[in-house]
Amino acid sequence: MFYREAGDFKTSYADDSQTFPIKFDRYRYYVVLAVAFGVIPFIINDYWASSVLVPFLIYAIAAIGLNILTGYCGQVSLGTGGFMAVGAYACYKLMTAFPEINIVFHVLGAGVVTAGVGVLFGLPSLRIKGFYLAVATLAAQFFLVWLFNKVPWFYNYSASGQINAPERTVFGMPVTGPNTEAWAQYLICLVFLVAVAWVARNLTRGTVGRSWMAIRDMDIAAEIIGVNPLKAKLTAFAVSSFFVGIAGALFFAVYLGAVEVGEAFGIQKSFLVLFMVIIGGLGSIFGSLAGAAFLVLLPVLLKNMLVDGFGWATDLTAHLQLMIVGGLIIFFLIVEPHGLAQLWRVGKEKLRLWPFPH
């Protein structure tokens, strides 16, 4: 009733292949963007920014990055945390070496550096597949964390081995450092997320994305029909690491402000982003956003509900949280292996037929 293509006429190829072919969907998307850009910055406070929205936006970027590699190109990676660390440290080195250049370029530069590192660690993917590749990326994870702990040049020889983000501004507003307003923090991450999602969406439905998906579905068949596996796999690693690097740079510079590599970018971060992709839905941009929202919001929601709402002990809540999140992950994997994105698709299909299902 609300949700159908009736009356929505397409008169050109461009119309026909747009991302949101249904009018209702398209308007909903514009409304979400309008609220995100036009309403939330005016009502956001420190708590909402640093506990909920900023981590969500940053993890969403990382999840989109990993989804390109794992969901679209079929290469399992456990090195996300390590690649985020590359982004963070590259951003730090750039920020401190070229303080006069705008932070936006540093974040993009961090993405480029990470893309290079990602390609390097992606080279083994030409020979090894599946679990074996997962182990190779796991090695990347541990090697990179070890490297950033071991070589003092990366943290500018600071005594604590930590990196601290100095204050940097965009259009005169500080976006890093302690004096950052909540809305500035939020907006810079939002701009990056929207740009990343837009690029990812358009890459995945073009030639490059189709070659990734061909490799994912059957690499030998893809090779026979003329897809170059070297090019496809390495571009997937490059693009994926570029996005993950941006996420790492924002995570360090905008969100935390000070980072210790072992703790912030350890193996658990790799798993967290991988869970986001799996729960959200492999091979779906929306799924990346949904997965990130699920795993960022749920713990905060549970904490607020159980501790502040019911007055339960904090340790009990922390344990329950682990159990509930773990249980939900298993529940989703059994009931809906294609993730939240598939639930969304099914929901939309149902809405199209409502109120007269077959």
Add this chain to the structure above:
Amino acid sequence: MKKTLATLALGAVMAAAPAMAELVVPSLSYRTGPYAANGIPFADGYQDYFTLLNERDGGIGGEMVRIEECETGYNTEKGVECYESTKGDGSLVYEPLSTGITYQLIPKVTADGIPLHTLGYGRTSAKNGEVFRWVFNYPANYWDGASVAIKHILDQEGGDINGKKIALVYHNSAYGKEPIRTLEELAKKHGYSLTLLPVDHPGQEQKSQWLQIRRERPDYVIMWGWGVMNQVAIQEAVNIRYPMDHFIGIWWSGSENDVLPAGAAADGYKALTFHNLGDDYPVYDDLRKYVVEAGKAAGAGDQLGTALYNRGMYAAMLAAEAIKTAQELAGTAQITTEQLRDGMENLEITNAKMEAIGLPGFGPEFKVTCQNHGGDGFAAVAQWDASAGEWKMITDYVQSDQEVIQPLVEEDSMAYAKEAGITPGCN
């Protein structure tokens, strides 16, 4: 944390009406994860002392203290979330018990104007109060700890450790890396050689580090460990039959929970401390009477008298004394964070004060000023007696080597001031 529905409802009403007079003290604790064994006693001590003040004295200066507990799991991201979610309630002072979270919070509290007290942890150069206006780390810091450990070794060796080998086993994080600078400076001064052995989070895997110690046989091992890492290290030291009295831990590696798993073999292990140990103090009678037996203990009530419970209580006592000082200075019981900072900068812990509280001679006397946020750096060495199952103080409180530490504090704090664009000064 046993709360009745009534206190809950009361809490909800209070949360809804922040104008109500009370002193809010957040407790960023960790009762879960690999650091819980150390986090629980500290959190219990910290909260129980405030509960005692509420129950026995009706709060501080007539104002009740409300504790806001938040679980961080020793994780910096959760720590930031806890800080953001509690700072709006009028929180007076933060005690995060994590060097990692401290590094996150230093710029934030400076921007928000909320005092941060890091009792014997955190960023050492925060001692320089002219740069770190809102951060306090009295009564002693990591560099004091490193220096006192070396002084103890000097005592053991008759004053000459030239050519001796000392190994540092440390948590591979900002926390564990803190003493390296000082130990290197002291190595230049005293002529010992230093071996660095990092242990990665959470610290359950230390076989290779202890294999190296077994091979190189350093004369002394100093440890900067926390959580499960302590227990594993002490067990590994026992396994390679390292002489336990040549194994010295920082104060965070010196709780009962760290030595008990190794059993009788842990006998003789040494750890630093900056306050007394045991429960032979009048305040414990009150704690038992008003808090534990009244069923108001923060935890299970089984940690009283342990090293870390004492430390948590000591932290709470210092916070309470600072609040009292601030109330006297401001002439009002309902103080603000600025007034509390003034209170902390004028805090003076004397023997008479400790006696009055019921903790006679519990720690060294010290005085905080705006220039010196770090106290005087006195620490003592305690030794584990496995048969008695308790820590015994084997030295008096010794002052750290100020002529080495003071220039390092100056250098590091000035580097921070430059990086963060702070003009040092006391106003």
